[in-house]
Amino acid sequence: MTTTLRVRGLRLWRGDRQILAGIDLDAAPGEVVALMGLSGSGKTTVLRILAGLERADAGEIQVPKAGMVFQFHYLFEHLTALENVCLAPVHVQRQTRAQAQARAEALLGELGVGHRAHALPRELSGGEAQRVAIARALAVDPPLLLLDEPTASLDPARRNDLGDVLKALAASGRTLLLTSHDDDFVRDFASRVVILAGGRVVEQGDPHQVLEHAQHEETRELLQVERQRKLGR
């Protein structure tokens, strides 16, 4: 198995709080790895370090060029949805404008926001903006794609559409690393789940296995109330 992503002993402090206390993580082409953990457990931080937006205080990282979808989309405010998606293909990949535009329109359509292509970010609904941001990341087609809570603002229908898109991408040899609070989504679309707690990876493996029969205290805590609720129903 060719490892695209290899992380060993990632550590990070913020002031005197240790956010990451030694994270080990691997991901190979074809995998959809889901990072789960309590809010504030450092999921976003891990993705940002992998994307090169932040520096770890310690640790080894081996990472290919990565694309990223941010938790708060960060669309370019002065450009329309379509222009947002076309920017990198035209200026980084040197595609012709027509070529880039055609692909962008296809992507936006696939994610169900084709009809908002000419809207500015501030004119989009939360879920629309989220999907435009996903389209923007997909347009450059990076070998590793980092998605931070891509399902947060999506309704169940859109969420499954996105799941299908991601699965297809993985099947074509990309590596996907995403964070999510949605255990249903993770169960349905991730090939592996990684549970983060106390700045460490406490458990990982097949989503069904991990989420239904959590071995670790922390995993149970994360899902506990949820499970109690499900049981009590």
Added chain:
Amino acid sequence: MTTTLRVRGLRLWRGDRQILAGIDLDAAPGEVVALMGLSGSGKTTVLRILAGLERADAGEIQVPKAGMVFQFHYLFEHLTALENVCLAPVHVQRQTRAQAQARAEALLGELGVGHRAHALPRELSGGEAQRVAIARALAVDPPLLLLDEPTASLDPARRNDLGDVLKALAASGRTLLLTSHDDDFVRDFASRVVILAGGRVVEQGDPHQVLEHAQHEETRELLQVERQRKLGR
């Protein structure tokens, strides 16, 4: 039943797109009403109109003073989490600073972000910011509380904490109107669900009833894939 909120025939156009095509909506003290619908169906728009941030093109609205939690939190960037929560109690409700601060700390603690009270918004994780925003809205204790996707960035554990807080609020006579994509959350904590589609309310009622035995095509479409998936599992 005293109606706190009464909306009739709400209509809104954006350019030549009709976003709202005649919404009727009621909510009484003690209710937790969940607004569901596809991304882009106008949920946020309805809340914004009720909050007085936007004007409808037509319709009657009868609405008490409302608080609101935004889809993208909109914390005051120059103030710490605690200062964000204290601002309105001190300057609008004329509480003493000590009084406001004590209550703010309690609220933040209840929502699990007490340890981040002195962080600036940009130093918070997505879920932390979301919860600070919720605390800010709760601090002024308005008779009607509008929450736009309050669960979007929350993990299952935090989500249930929030659900309990909201239920308690309703029990004390507040009216709650929230939007959500999370059918589990709605099922567990909403007293009524309202399905928005094509700019209209297509169905409403008890969440279990509506979500399990949807009468309308649009509701089924919204949940369809989800249900198929659940069945197929």
Added chain:
Amino acid sequence: MIRLALLALLLLCTAVPAVAQPPLRWGGDSEGGAPFVEADPADPAKMIGFDVEIAEHIAAELGRPAQFVQIAYSSLDQSARRGDFDIGLSGIEDSPGRRASVAASVPYYEFREVITVREGDRERFRSLADLRGRRVATLGGTMAYDILLEAEGEHGLTAVSYDDDVHPYSDLLLGRVDAVLLDHVLAERAMRRNTGLVTHPEAVAVGHYIIIAAPERTDLRDQVDAILRAAMRDGTLERIFRKWDCWTEDQPALYARVLAAEGSDAPGATGGAPLGSVARAWEALPRYLPSLLSAAVLTLVLSCAAMLLAVVLGVFIATGRVYGDPLTRAVLTVYVEVMRGTPVLLQLFVIYYGLAGMVRLPAFIAALVGLGLNYAAYESEIYRSALEAVPRGQLEAARILGLTRLQTLRLVRAPQAFRLALAPMTNDFVALLKDSSLVSVLTVVELTKQTQIFATNIGSWLVPGLLCAALYLAMSLPLSHLARRLEDRWKVATP
């Protein structure tokens, strides 16, 4: 702090007039010299001259001690309106404009406007008509100057105005001008001072000296009129003028006219807005408009070019300060602080004179470079701050997409920063239009300088000032308008 407060207090106090026994404060210009007002060579603390004696006579008649107040000749009207003195007399010419803006007495002396030329030209230049194509000097703000402006059109001569009555004659001797038109009193004085000049006795026109007071002091003016009339009747005025060797046969006729008009409304006795001087300025306007307009064009070209330089340089400096290594940043910070913190005037001097050893820049280029370098410091600060205000998320999104730093700057950061920088930039451009007037020290004649020339020449700031303001406005308004339209367009894109 105490020292500052004292200083401020002092400044406040100096402007508050002391109120004691009321002497008659009379204003005049002792630089004007004999026979009007001058310091007594024997006792310089004492003023002598016919205007002095008339003022003292009036004070005596009013039963008040006379107190002299030194006022520059060209400021007499203004000072009268400000109330810096009670009455003013110093060879002040009668004119409708003056009558409209201050309270004016009856005329007390009649003078003739006469032409003075070099001895060699005695026969060639006998009248204004003979002076076609020649430069004719006079004192700005006088009737003589108005006559010359008229003659520019009629006789094709060039009027040259001076701020004093000495240099017209010395420049006549030097050959810089070919004739001087001034009143016979000044001309005679000049003849005494200089040899080689000759004055034609024929009057080109006649005028009168009057006494002025603040517009609202018509009571005082009426008293002065009564005293003057009495002095005409009883020979007091004649005695004074004879003593100063200024008595001419024109005076009895003038006195007769003044005394005959007693009781009837004196001309312009009504006061009111300074319409007269405005009218005179409007009349002169067509002659000045072309040079004002071309000065405005120069100002605009200079400002645009300098602003262009400032913007380009400012962008580089700002980029360097945001992206550069610590050394680059330090060097650029020093540049900005020094250029911004020291007067541009000094910088212009350094560039024009200081660098002359290395490179002799033409004045226009030196002005452009000086203003451009100075404003670049200001612009760079605006851009730096605007660039730093672009939200980090926008830059991170660009970076993650693989945009280079330059691409990020060009495609994401600069477009968003520009919106923030637009208003301060517009401010600076509008300010630069006016600041460019500093380059007049480098002999570049731009709008302000040209206005000054105009104002000196017609002897009033009102119309030239308004016109100058209007021209500056005409340059800045389209700019503001454009900036506002751009802003409005971008506002749509604000989250």
Added chain:
Amino acid sequence: MIRLALLALLLLCTAVPAVAQPPLRWGGDSEGGAPFVEADPADPAKMIGFDVEIAEHIAAELGRPAQFVQIAYSSLDQSARRGDFDIGLSGIEDSPGRRASVAASVPYYEFREVITVREGDRERFRSLADLRGRRVATLGGTMAYDILLEAEGEHGLTAVSYDDDVHPYSDLLLGRVDAVLLDHVLAERAMRRNTGLVTHPEAVAVGHYIIIAAPERTDLRDQVDAILRAAMRDGTLERIFRKWDCWTEDQPALYARVLAAEGSDAPGATGGAPLGSVARAWEALPRYLPSLLSAAVLTLVLSCAAMLLAVVLGVFIATGRVYGDPLTRAVLTVYVEVMRGTPVLLQLFVIYYGLAGMVRLPAFIAALVGLGLNYAAYESEIYRSALEAVPRGQLEAARILGLTRLQTLRLVRAPQAFRLALAPMTNDFVALLKDSSLVSVLTVVELTKQTQIFATNIGSWLVPGLLCAALYLAMSLPLSHLARRLEDRWKVATP
């Protein structure tokens, strides 16, 4: 466009000197008058005077035609360095400072510094020591002025410097000063012009006239030296000075010394940086520093007060333009455009003179109000733009919490806008420090004006200019520093 281009071209061309047959261009100031250089009253195109004859003699010896270039006396050194002429002579005094900054010839004339007083004071004031507590006039930038500055400390007199050599004597007659110290050539000329004055023949000091050239033209200077020496030997110089009635018995002794020193190194013949004049200025500095510092304090007080007014008013205007009804907005927009678009100088005039009829503001207050009102327009634009750049979500969040508009402005919008406005505001404050110099037209003596007085008095801009720049910098740097620290602190809060 074509017209603009032509204009620019024209401006470019005027500065490029024509290169043809090489006449000897010699610079002098014809305003200096006889017996140095003046226009021939008989033929004003011709210059006459002993310096003219010496220049023509040198040109003849060099086999080149002589061509006169008019240069203001105080600019002679600067023009020499710029290369505006080949040699300069016009009663130019020898001094170490001058020798260090231009190429200087051997002395060709020795003069005595003498004291002139009013006839009545002949016995009272015989020496500088007699003039304790008195005002003594002279020409700025001369040796005499240096002597007076020395005497200020030693004899407790007050040195008063003038830009020309006429007014010291006329003011002496007027009693504004009690004595004049100048060289005997100027003194004698003044005695001929004025009555009532008397000059004591005793020399307070002696000095020499020299010929100057650009620092690098030592070749030319050496040729001039050779010609001057020859002219000393063969009596040419004596003949010239006798003709102009300036020959004195001091000259043969001078010539003997000059000729004896031939071959040995002439003093300061090495050229180099203008250390001499700098040294002289440093020497004069302690006398000027107090007034410069208090002028700087005045500038600072005025600027701070005006900026405060501008900020407060600017906040109100910006608020009105953002929140006001359409009429308020329109009125405020007009205010901003007019105040911003027209020169502040004009506005100061209107406030000081124009409003004098309604309210007579003290100069300092008028200056403060004028600058404040003008800058308020600029500040308001900055604030308006910054207020409008605050993200809508922040305002909506405030509104939903029940904050009033004013509370939102105060607690949310302004604090976030201020960060954006800080850099342009700092720019404006720093600019205002310099712009406040405009108020000198209202007779307020601030830093620039005081520097000018200093520079005129010591006859050089170098040290006063640097000092002035340093003082302005000293005022603006703490401000910039503070602004940057504030910005850094806020940067932390940027999303």
